[in-house]
Amino acid sequence: MNLELLIHECKSNNTKAQEQLFRLFSPKLFSVCIKYSKSYVEAQDNLQDGFLIIFNKINQFNNKGSFEGWAKRVMVNNILQKYRTQGVFEIVSENYPDVVDVEVDEENVSMDFLTKIIQELPDKYRLVFNLYVLDNYSHKEIAQLLNISEGTSKSNLSRARAILKEKIENKASNEMNEAK
Numbered sequence: 463m464n465l466e467l468l469i470h471e472c473k474s475n476n477t478k479a480q481e482q483l484f485r486l487f488s489p490k491l492f493s494v495c496i497k498y499s500k501s502y503v504e505a506q507d508n509l510q511d512g513f514l515i516i517f518n519k520i521n522q523f524n525n526k527g528s529f530e531g532w533a534k535r536v537m538v539n540n541i542l543q544k545y546r547t548q549g550v551f552e553i554v555s556e557n558y559p560d561v562v563d564v565e566v567d568e569e570n571v572s573m574d575f576l577t578k579i580i581q582e583l584p585d586k587y588r589l590v591f592n593l594y595v596l597d598n599y600s601h602k603e604i605a606q607l608l609n610i611s612e613g614t615s616k617s618n619l620s621r622a623r624a625i626l627k628e629k630i631e632n633k634a635s636n637e638m639n640e641a642k
Contacts, residue, residue, distance in 0.1 A: 469529060472520050480517055488513070490530060491537050497592045498541045500581060508544075512537040538597075542607055545585055579629045587622035594619050 468486075471479030492509050499505035516536050523532050580588060589608065593599040594615070599607070601615040608615070 465529060466525065469520065469523065469525075472517060484513055487530065487533055491533060494534055494537050495541065496577070497580075497596060498538065498589060500585070500588075508537070508541050512540045515540050539607075542589065545589060546609060548585075575633065579626055582629075583622050583625060587618050587625065590615050590618040591622035591626075 465486075468479050468483055472483055488509060491512065492505060495505040495508040495512065496502065499508050512533075516533050519536065523529060580591065583591060590604055593604045593607065594601070601612045601619075604610075604615040605612045610618075
């Protein structure tokens with residue numbers, strides 16, 4: 463069944479089509495969920511919740527642009543909404559340090575390690591980091607999405623980078639000490 467027909471069937475609440483759409487897009491959308499969630503289990507919950515919203519709002523998809531892009535936006539907005547209701551983005555300070563560059567030695571730092579330390583970031587830092595670095599949102603767009611100021615977005619990004627840099631340096635230092 464082609465995607466357009468599959469979406470049409472989902473709009474008619476065909477559960478078999480919904481299952482097929484879930485199987486088709488869940489791997490890609492799960493990768494979105496894992497980026498914005500604290501843990502694997504939370505990402506699974508966000509995926510399920512996001513698909514419920516996708517199926518409830520599928521009539522709003524009008525075949526302009528890609529379905530995958532639309533579904534990704536629904537998924538991200540659902541996750542961000544959960545964080546907004548938890549008060550994660552309360553403004554503490556808009557003073558932000560200079561931009562911190564994070565150098566990654568790709569031979570010694572695995573993708574699993576990077577994913578793990580990004581997930582360990584406090585919510586407000588992780589979300590801004592992912593939106594800015596991984597999904598190429600501007601600080602203006604992030605501010606609008608998260609209902610924070612651009613300065614807060616910049617500050618959170620800088621703090622996220624500083625934390626990641628420290629964790630990467632600690633890992634490198636520990637590995638050098640173990641090698642001695």
